[in-house]
Amino acid sequence: MLHLRAICPAERTDAVLAALKAEPGVTHVVLLRGAAVDPVGDVVEADVAREATDQVVASLCDLGVDRDGGVTLEQIDTALSDAADRAEEAAPGDGADAVVWEELLARTGEESRLNATFLSFLTIACLLTAVAVVTDSPVTLVGAMVVGPEFGPLAAISVGLVLRRWDLVRRAALALAAGFPVAMLITAVGTWLGSRTGLFDPDLALAGHELDFVFEVGPFSLIVALLAGAAGMLSMTSAKSAALVGVFISVTTVPAAGYAAVAAVLGQWDICLQSIAQLAVNLVGVVVAAALVLALRNRRGQVRDLGRPLGNG
Structure with missing residues (x-):
């Protein structure tokens, strides 16, 4: 899986959360309101199945998060979580075959x-x-x-x-x-x-x-x-x-x-x-x-x- 962190303007936070929750390959969603200093905004974090990452990133960029905030991705070496297992099973395809184009x-x-x-x-x-x-x-x-x-x-x-x-x-x-x-x-x-x-x-x-x-x-x-x-x-x-x-x-x-x-x-x-x-x-x-x-x-x-x-x- 990949760990995603998004900094987004406060007025788009609800839309970002909705986009993440709509994707079955996303789990461990965390919201930190007002935590971002530069650029100013909210911080949203989530763990994303590799095969779902490209679609998630595309959704966030469609909301302009990449322009007015930022999106970062990090590789997760170990994840001990039933929720993470369910997210990987729910995501279409296989993680080893997925191409994360932005990465x-x-x-x-x-x-x-x-x-x-x-x-x-x-x-x-x-x-x-x-x-x-x-x-x-x-x-x-x-x-x-x-x-x-x-x-x-x-x-x-x-x-x-x-x-x-x-x-x-x-x-x-x-x-x-x-x-x-x-x-x-x-x-x-x-x-x-x-x-x-x-x-x-x-x-x-x-x-x-x-x-x-x-x-x-x-x-x-x-x-x-x-x-x-x-x-x-x-x-x-x-x-x-x-x-x-x-x-x-x-x-x-x-x-x-x-x-x-x-x-x-x-x-x-x-x-x-x-x-x-x-x-x-x-x-x-x-x-x-x-x-x-x-x-x-x-x-x-x-x-x-x-x-x-x-x-x-």
């Missing part, structure tokens, strides 16, 4: 920002890939996959395409378009310094070894990217968030970028170009599959207009 939009919007944290993680992931390449270490490569933050913007592009939120698409595309070149450039500089200082032997760095699959583009590259994109979006739109770790490990987006930087410094342009092609295949495959999964879950009439601009915080 998804807020989450992908947050993860699609081009900022110092995103660039730092992406750069570290590419540098780890460079270390994995010159040491022929699959374990280090897996670490680079897990550290890489690129799935956030990829998911954001998919959400933006399905919901026609072009502002989200532009922001996520900018994060990827700026982030990968910066990370690859820093990785190239690090590789050049390592080769010049004797940290590794350039002649042996790209010799045939266990990591060649990173730049070997083939039909399975696209298949894996499609499956990873589908699994990632299913994870983000359900309560199965732990599956995202498997998604990170399965696709070679960051490894391909790091491999391309190393190959470019060492003058192996064929490997560099193959790695870039691998990167492109993975990026496109993940976005296409994630968008298709989300489109299939975007049933007619399920999504209201989510047209508010994305926040900057």
Whole structure:
């Protein structure tokens, strides 16, 4: 279940309570009159079954609560209540299959920002890939996959395409378009310094070894990217968030970028170009599959207009 808190003008409180009571998936309704200071108003709290959340939020936004007050949602890890059990049973569908569109939009919007944290993680992931390449270490490569933050913007592009939120698409595309070149450039500089200082032997760095699959583009590259994109979006739109770790490990987006930087410094342009092609295949495959999964879950009439601009915080 999700915990909902709404701050609403006093003159709309009765309408908000009526909207909550009309939804069978809502329970534990609490009213605190005059408790809100900024913005001024009443505070209404409730626990909502995940599969009923989207309809409840839509009802509150139709009353203007999002404009003149505020609506927040928090995940409830444990709820010991017969009333909560009845609410979940009464709500249509299954909680694991429900898509809370406002939650998804807020989450992908947050993860699609081009900022110092995103660039730092992406750069570290590419540098780890460079270390994995010159040491022929699959374990280090897996670490680079897990550290890489690129799935956030990829998911954001998919959400933006399905919901026609072009502002989200532009922001996520900018994060990827700026982030990968910066990370690859820093990785190239690090590789050049390592080769010049004797940290590794350039002649042996790209010799045939266990990591060649990173730049070997083939039909399975696209298949894996499609499956990873589908699994990632299913994870983000359900309560199965732990599956995202498997998604990170399965696709070679960051490894391909790091491999391309190393190959470019060492003058192996064929490997560099193959790695870039691998990167492109993975990026496109993940976005296409994630968008298709989300489109299939975007049933007619399920999504209201989510047209508010994305926040900057």
